[in-house]
Amino acid sequence: MPNIVLFSGSSHQDLSQKVADRLGLELGKVVTKKFSNQETSVEIGESVRGEDVYIVQSGCGEINDNLMELLIMINACKIASSSRVTAVIPCFPYARQDKKDKSRAPISAKLVANMLSVAGADHIITMDLHASQIQGFFDIPVDNLYAEPAVLQWIRENIAEWKNSIIVSPDAGGAKRVTSIADRLNVEFALIHKERKKANEVDRMVLVGDVKDRVAILVDDMADTCGTICHAADKLLSAGATKVYAILTHGIFSGPAISRINNAAFEAVVVTNTIPQEDKMKACSKIQVIDISMILAEAIRRTHNGESVSYLFSHVPL
Secondary structure, three states: OOOEEEEEOOOOHHHHHHHHHHHOOOEOOEEEEEOOOOOEEEEEOOOOOOOEEEEEOOOOOOHHHHHHHHHHHHHHHHOOOOOEEEEEEOOOOOOOOOOOOOOOOOOHHHHHHHHHHHHOOOEEEEEOOOOHHHHHHOOOOEEEEOOHHHHHHHHHHHOOOHHHEEEEEOOHHHHHHHHHHHHHHOOEEEEEEEEEEEOOEEEEEEEEOOOOOOEEEEEEEEEOOOHHHHHHHHHHHHOOOOEEEEEEEEEOOOOOHHHHHHHOOOOEEEEEOOOOOHHHHHHOOOEEEEOOHHHHHHHHHHHHOOOOOHHHHOOOOO
């Protein structure tokens, strides 16, 4: 493909390499390092004048450093006369701070949106935003891709008894997501209502729906400390589910998450590779990964060629 340059930030180089391989491109030369006072330094090692630039950087690991690195890379390409800069952010940072849920709370997702726009991004490609209204925080085009087609494919290929399954949302916020998946698999869905006393701690849970003698598949967009999904798994088993799987788009797995998953009764915890999972997989045999690099690569190809991206909302590219 002419006039296209793909750069990788330092947050997830494995994913960037897979995207580049899929597109038949070499990753652009870029050197990112830190000065001794921890300032981020970026050197773009090739000409981007008049080029269509894509920068792949996920919101994971050292989130603030990686976000700053992305902003500096966008700005470096913009002032080096690139024709368009697209930030490919598989896991959007600060996406959970998307509303003013108590007095004096910041809406940090909006702040990140402003920072990306001011840095010079012309277009954003992301995946499974925690709240779809984040798209409205931008005045530039945002393509919010879905992992759902890849999740459906995984369920059909890896869960033998999927026709006798029930799709469960661990909270009310994900109800739309699970009904969509349940409809496409033609199975029932259930919902768990949870009440939080404070962040990252769940107080009590109420199951709405009948899971008795069925395979329960918990579906959520992200899991951080995994308190919710592990509570939910216990609730489902005590309500008569035969097996419990969890399928998550962004497996953040911070703090006690890995030990909780090891102790919980999951058959498998399936995540996509929007966040690097190699170390987590070594520590926990239940974690399995769905590769979504081909969805991102196809979105980049279609965007570059000016084609519609909506096909990817319901299909996995071959």
